[in-house]
Amino acid sequence: MAMLTDLINLDLSDCSDKIIAEYIWVGGSGMDVRSKARTLSKPVNDPSKLPKWNFDGSSTGQATGDDSEVILCPQAIFRDPFRKGKNILVMCDCYAPNGEPIPTNNRHRAAKIFSHPDVKVEEPWFGIEQEYTLLQKDTNWPLGWPLGGYPGPQGPYYCAAGADKSYGRDIVDAHYKACLYAGIDISGINGEVMPGQWEFQVGPAVGISAGDQIWVARYILERITENGGVVVSFDPKPIPGDWNGAGAHTNYSTKSMRSDGGYEVIKKAINKLGLRHREHIAAYGDGNERRLTGRHETADINTFIWGVANRGASVRVGRDTEKEGKGYFEDRRPASNMDPYVVTSLIAETTILWEPSHSNGNGVTAP
Amino acid sequence: MACLTDLINLNLSDTTEKIIAEYIWIGGSGMDLRSKARTLSGPVTDPSKLPKWNYDGSSTGQAPGEDSEVILYPQAIFKDPFRKGNNILVMCDCYTPAGEPIPTNKRYNAAKIFSSPEVAAEEPWYGIEQEYTLLQKDTKWPLGWPVGGFPGPQGPYYCSIGADKSFGRDIVDSHYKACLYAGINISGINGEVMPGQWEFQVGPSVGISAGDQVWVARYILERITEIAGVVVTFDPKPIPGDWNGAGAHTNYSTKSMRNDGGYEVIKSAIEKLKLRHKEHIAAYGEGNERRLTGRHETADINTFSWGVANRGASVRVGRETEQNGKGYFEDRRPASNMDPYVVTSMIAETTIVWKP
Numbered sequence: 001m002a003m004l005t006d007l008i009n010l011d012l013s014d015c016s017d018k019i020i021a022e023y024i025w026v027g028g029s030g031m032d033v034r035s036k037a038r039t040l041s042k043p044v045n046d047p048s049k050l051p052k053w054n055f056d057g058s059s060t061g062q063a064t065g066d067d068s069e070v071i072l073c074p075q076a077i078f079r080d081p082f083r084k085g086k087n088i089l090v091m092c093d094c095y096a097p098n099g100e101p102i103p104t105n106n107r108h109r110a111a112k113i114f115s116h117p118d119v120k121v122e123e124p125w126f127g128i129e130q131e132y133t134l135l136q137k138d139t140n141w142p143l144g145w146p147l148g149g150y151p152g153p154q155g156p157y158y159c160a161a162g163a164d165k166s167y168g169r170d171i172v173d174a175h176y177k178a179c180l181y182a183g184i185d186i187s188g189i190n191g192e193v194m195p196g197q198w199e200f201q202v203g204p205a206v207g208i209s210a211g212d213q214i215w216v217a218r219y220i221l222e223r224i225t226e227n228g229g230v231v232v233s234f235d236p237k238p239i240p241g242d243w244n245g246a247g248a249h250t251n252y253s254t255k256s257m258r259s260d261g262g263y264e265v266i267k268k269a270i271n272k273l274g275l276r277h278r279e280h281i282a283a284y285g286d287g288n289e290r291r292l293t294g295r296h297e298t299a300d301i302n303t304f305i306w307g308v309a310n311r312g313a314s315v316r317v318g319r320d321t322e323k324e325g326k327g328y329f330e331d332r333r334p335a336s337n338m339d340p341y342v343v344t345s346l347i348a349e350t351t352i353l354w355e356p357s358h359s360n361g362n363g364v365t366a367p
Numbered sequence: 368m369a370c371l372t373d374l375i376n377l378n379l380s381d382t383t384e385k386i387i388a389e390y391i392w393i394g395g396s397g398m399d400l401r402s403k404a405r406t407l408s409g410p411v412t413d414p415s416k417l418p419k420w421n422y423d424g425s426s427t428g429q430a431p432g433e434d435s436e437v438i439l440y441p442q443a444i445f446k447d448p449f450r451k452g453n454n455i456l457v458m459c460d461c462y463t464p465a466g467e468p469i470p471t472n473k474r475y476n477a478a479k480i481f482s483s484p485e486v487a488a489e490e491p492w493y494g495i496e497q498e499y500t501l502l503q504k505d506t507k508w509p510l511g512w513p514v515g516g517f518p519g520p521q522g523p524y525y526c527s528i529g530a531d532k533s534f535g536r537d538i539v540d541s542h543y544k545a546c547l548y549a550g551i552n553i554s555g556i557n558g559e560v561m562p563g564q565w566e567f568q569v570g571p572s573v574g575i576s577a578g579d580q581v582w583v584a585r586y587i588l589e590r591i592t593e594i595a596g597v598v599v600t601f602d603p604k605p606i607p608g609d610w611n612g613a614g615a616h617t618n619y620s621t622k623s624m625r626n627d628g629g630y631e632v633i634k635s636a637i638e639k640l641k642l643r644h645k646e647h648i649a650a651y652g653e654g655n656e657r658r659l660t661g662r663h664e665t666a667d668i669n670t671f672s673w674g675v676a677n678r679g680a681s682v683r684v685g686r687e688t689e690q691n692g693k694g695y696f697e698d699r700r701p702a703s704n705m706d707p708y709v710v711t712s713m714i715a716e717t718t719i720v721w722k723p
Contacts, residue, residue, distance in 0.1 A: 036557030
């Protein structure tokens with residue numbers, strides 16, 4: 001197969017200025033990532049200079065067959081770790097031909113929240129811990145697990161090494177470097193408590209960029225698992241029973257929280273999150289009720305608790321933050337299949353724009 | 368296998384001026400591509416400077432045994448992505464020793480149509496969306512499909528990623544770069560609705576060049592699947608039932624259509640296509656009746672319909688074209704196994720030359 005690899009790795013910059021741009025978007029289910037490629041006459045590094053495109057929305061559950069065009073608007077550019085050279089990945093969002101965002105376009109709403117002056121001035125930072133599970137291709141059973149059976153109980157696997165404890169490191173390591181190459185702010189990786197489960201972290205990323213980077217990191221991960229002949233799942237509780245679920249803990253801070261006296265701002269923010277617990281949970285990923293049980297390092301889905309260094313809480317504040325009187329906090333509620341555009345913008349909206357009204361605690365959001 | 372690859376990739380330019388030219392032609396079935404190579408004493412970039420050649424037509428169903436020489440006329444040069452260096456691929460068409468195009472030579476007539484003054488003045492542009500299906504080599508069952516069974520229904524596969532949804536990307540991505548390297552105007556690729564099915568687009572190309580580029584792109588694709596041990600099929604309905612077929616949608620515009628007021632020209636052109644629907648369908652690929660059923664994003668083979676953004680129509684006009692009042696339109700009828708020389712020249716002939 002050496003020749004195919006030679007062709008895939010052809011460096012065209014000697015014979016052409018042309019580049020290939022892979023346009024990526026989120027499909028009709030809200031979790032399926034789709035992409036297709038086009039040739040551009042020369043390199044581009046500003047998304048606003050990229051042409052809009054369109055796709056057949058009737059094939060992704062985003063339009064009907066007799067009016068099928070959905071418009072792709074380029075929003076963020078990353079370097080293509082697969083095609084290399086000056087080739088690029090382009091994260092897009094989707095619009096109807098009349099310019100309206102289609103219903104599944106969660107980025108549009110998030111971008112509006114992040115460009116609200118009160119939010120912008122607070123420079124919201126996000127660090128997202130994306131967990132995921134690797135599955136064997138034809139059985140959909142976790143990678144490394146015996147077919148028709150189970151591995152030994154959890155304990156030995158978290159951050160483990162060894163062929164009997166760590167499954168799929170090639171994928172994880174390839175993903176780490178590929179994301180760094182692409183320009184994604186990937187800050188770390190680790191093997192998780194459940195064997196075959198892993199985590200990578202993206203951040204700190206500001207505002208809308210957190211969502212863009214997570215989606216492209218997920219895209220790169222699924223391209224790599226495709227290459228590796230393995231399936232990736234973002235299901236929040238892939239195996240029922242005494243096996244950890246998968247989350248997307250979202251670490252968060254604003255300028256005020258990072259400045260002196262920030263700890264008080266943090267406590268106020270956490271209080272607001274507590275008052276809007278139901279609204280947040282509804283937006284934190286499908287199937288989360290199978291994961292947020294109060295066991296396996298989660299808080300029960302119906303309860304809002306917070307605490308310093310408490311992994312069984314809904315929100316955890318690090319000891320460092322408590323000691324220094326400023327820093328950030330971690331919302332541990334989002335599921336691994338959450339939409340980062342939704343979660344990041346909702347956290348910003350609740351903590352910065354929303355005010356609980358005194359009468360009934362239902363609150364109002366600043367216009 | 369490292370040694371073989373080293374030899375294949377030998378860069379001869381240090382040791383010699385000689386280059387290798389791979390002459391490509393279409394065989395007797397109208398879909399089988401053939402090629403053979405010869406050494407030339409130095410690099411050549413102009414097809415008219417390449418020597419004519421010949422081959423044994425009795426081995427390709429293009430000549431009888433007792434008078435078997437078929438003459439190859441070089442028509443277009445591309446860089447060879449397999450041999451690299453100054454080596455070339457040469458797209459040819461076929462003639463009798465007397466200088467007459469043989470019956471399967473569709474390029475000759477197409478070239479005549481494209482060089483007629485009326486057509487040449489309109490600078491017809493083509494963007495061809497070539498769909499194809501990858502098959503497992505010995506079972507001829509689509510790549511990625513369980514042998515003896517079927518994958519889950521269509522829905523998750525279009526433009527998808529992931530080992531459970533996308534089959535054969537290596538082939539598709541190497542084909543993309545190989546074509547760009549060769550100098551083919553490949554404008555994009557995407558995974559199709561049926562798993563194991565893919566599409567690449569060539570264009571915009573002017574006139575006869577569209578046909579040359581699609582044929583050489585097909586050649587490069589089949590050379591790549593050969594390396595990968597996978598079979599490529601251009602059958603328009605490889606799997607019967609609730610699985611999409613494969614087409615070669617042909618996007619088209621003339622100078623008049625691209626200029627202000629072009630939308631009216633487009634509508635007249637579409638009217639003419641409608642009046643010649645049967646003639647076009649007859650030339651748009653064998654077996655198309657299995658594909659053009661009115662389902663799976665096609666229009667029924669016996670009906671001519673057109674619409675803006677309508678993927679169930681015979682001809683589709685994009686919203687942008689409607690909005691701008693000028694642009695191009697898409698003939699969705701051609702099958703994946705169409706001959707691009709025939710289809711491109713016929714669309715030009717009907718819309719520019721023909722009068723109802």
